[in-house]
Amino acid sequence: MNDRSIDRRIFVKGGGLALVSLGLDPIFLTRAAYAVQRPGGPANNRKSLICVFQRGAVDGLNMVVPHGDRSYYDARPGIAVPTPGKQDGALDLDGYFGLHPTLSPLLPFYRDGSLAMVHAVGSPNSSRSHFDAQDFMESGTPGVKSTRDGWLNRYMAHARDHEDTPFRGVAMGSQLPHVLRGTAPALAIDNLRSFGIRAGRAQDRVASAFEELYGGSASGLVASSAEEGFEAVRMLKAINAASIEPDNGAQYPNSGFGRQMRQLAQLVKAEVGLEIGFAGVGGWDTHINQGAAQGQLAGRLRDFATTLAAFAQDLGSRMADVVVLTMSEFGRTVQENGTRGTDHGRATAMLVLGGNANGGKVHGSWPTLAPERREDGRDLAVTTDFRDLFAEVLVGHLGHAELSSVFPGYKSDVKRWVGAMRR
Amino acid sequence: MRTLIGMTAAVLIVGAPSSDREAIRPTTPPAGDSTERARALHALNRLTYGPRPGDVDRVVALGVDRWIEQQLHPETMANEQLETQLPGFEILEFTDDDLAAMFYRQQRERRQRQLAMRDSTQKMDAADRPAQRPRQRNQLGRLTGQFQQLAVTRAVVSEHQLYEVMVDFWTNHFNVFIRKGPLRYLTPHYIEYVIRPNALGRFEDLLVATAKSPAMLSYLDNAQSVAPGSTNPQLAQLERRLRQASNSRRGRGQGDRIRQLERRLEQARERSPRGLNENYARELLELHTLGVDGGYTQDDVINVARILTGWSTSRPNQRSAKFVFNMWAHDETEKTVMGRTFSPAGSDEGVALLQMLARHPSTMRHVSRKLCMRFVSDDPPDGCVEAGAQAWKRHDGDIREVLRAVIASPEFWSPEVRGAKTKTPLEFVVSALRAVEATPDTVPGLAGLVARLGQPLYTHQAPNGYPETQEAWVNAGALLNRLNVALAFAAGRVPGAAVDHNRVVGLNHELHDMVALVNEALLNGTASPNTLRVMEEQAAQTANRRQARAMLIGYALGSPEFQRQ
Known part of the structure; x- marks a missing residue:
């Protein structure tokens, strides 16, 4: 453990005044100056974990289809994905589960053992509010609303043996998601190409003036964010990551999600020390006309699968060091609703791709969809606490063992881990 | 944006083009007790989109409390500048039916284009295809951009500042998403006739108005929620006709007629909803009224959905969708919500429910x-x-x-x-425009600027609206983008507005005074010693006063002090 003090920057850069003079930001949001003494040069061969949040609650039952469960077809006369072999049928995985047909780009990864699925995973808190449930999944403390930092940030704050770079934690988008907020520096980048001060020939001078401005006049989150920004700009300028082209013939869809993943791949390939990447993809809240093998959800899944497949193809052999973990705040009702859609449910399915994922299997304990086995009589019951899956991936991929700091108040027991990672 | 920044660079180096007209600014410290000035500044920071130069003095002169009273009663205040600008916004001249007609025409044309494409794909070379597309401008899209610009313009120009802040507050509280289907044409009407008239009225009226608005009914799907087992009369009529046709004696063409009716019935069944949709019911409780910890259960959500069955919209057909209550779709059994029983009473149940929620x-x-x-x-x-x-x-x-x-x-x-809140992108852009007394135009450039900073108006997909807290808006990338916007102001090249640096400070001042005057005009004298030092150093390194002034304006608007309110 390298114990560079969390308070160092507050006193060095803010002259000790930041806390007293404005004192506006809660201390836990005042970031540490981890990056100050960064060892020179980018590091190589680093592990990366890319988390993909399917915001809006993806219908796990139509993503990883339990075609062997009779109740599935009883509950969804209008929107079930047909059994494998039928027209537009599910792509069989193991005789019981199958992939939605539009997820076909992912099938090769399942077959070669690099893609694992986990079913019936979710939160122990039964809130069916998108915003609460997303918050809980990002804070890593289901049921506790006062947690203002996210579990990925706490991971970065506590796993101090890892070298820091401005790009250690990066979320694609214009806002930093809750999961990456906290004391460890993290960047939100909307677009690598336009990230920086744009003032033509005056650029460097203007940038350094602003840096001085923020170094001395700002405090708290604004100050730390600015410092991270200026440092990242310098590094990005040197490596020109935005010009790195996809490899191995990978073709990303021209969608928001495609662009996010393409840029995360650029950062991985630029070897800037990206350890935690985050991308969000929406459009899963399918209350109306969600469709079966085709339709609204199918369109979203196609973009999702094509993008993930392009990402894995693009990174090629680097995927040995990269894991993509997908998540969604909850699943959807087993029964289709009155408008050929589904309402808010409980458990859903998550994917683990790359690294030492224990692929080629659907993990998790399956509660079945029999009405009496459903949670509150309506939803797929949660049999795996999402924290156990996240913990297993952290330990299995990044080797981190200080889980009590990442998931405070929770004892993740190895015995409950579903085996999504090879040990 | 990239061309804009290219221009920024050029202008920073050669200096901003502007007339040499002198601005008159007080160089002596303004009158008024310092505590009263501080109160005035705080009130302006929070209750408006930021002070314009001289606003603090005006509020002190009037008295802070009297000024607040005025803001609470916008109906008593003149609003000349806005009124002179509104006629430029063509969007306000169209009714919801007009916009609906544009929307459906556009949809029809797109369908026809797709069909034509499909038919001719084999014959046509891929390269020829774009030429087939009509060059005609997307009128609705243009008006939508104008409508977004209107929101920024009102925020900048209106004297009814607190009212405009509240319009923005309710627009987020009762969020809708302009890119969802018919919301493309329903949103302007929603803002103009549902949100704005009620922004300082009674909450209950606002709540009922949103509940009955075709925009909300479509956005959160309640228009589609029906009692399980209910049948749409159109469907019933088709079924009846089919039965009659099947029972009548077989004549010539009767088989075709039956097959045709069967097909239509099947299509109608496919289209029409069969049961409840909980979407609106849940967000009504969670976001619009009680709050997520407000004490309701999943059963309450279902019962609210049952009470609101039948609250729907007419099927738009050239004209805009309007609110209708479909008795046939209404669940006529008794329901209980949070311990209160609702006896069958048609649409009155929903009104009673909304009243109960508004007073909870x-x-x-x-x-x-x-x-x-x-x-x-x-x-x-x-x-x-x-x-x-x-x-x-x-x-x-x-x-x-x-x-x-x-x-x-x-x-x-x-x-x-005081000064402890971080501006949202909208607040940042609008406060900068107010600080330099810029004049917005009807081109949606300003709305585009706000969008690029992460807050495209009426375009938050999830029903919770844009966040209010700083964690959502402050991060490295967002700050860099704000600095770039500040540089655009420095260059005097802000898309969608005319910026004249002479309105901030004249060129006849010494550099040192210029720094002080920029601090006074844009930051109300709140620049920290460090900010003043950096500004002075930067100005001193600059070749001429015009360029120095441009840079000072850029640094002031990009300063950490200006990000707060």
């Missing part, structure tokens, strides 16, 4: 809390929330009174909260 203590606290978050602090103090809730109770949800109580609470004025 959880709603008072939830909405007061959000108001305190907006006006006081990201961590709203209990005292402020309590003050708002009490006023709500006393005045039956009169929003003006709730606001008055929030503003009068000691928490609103406490030293810790």
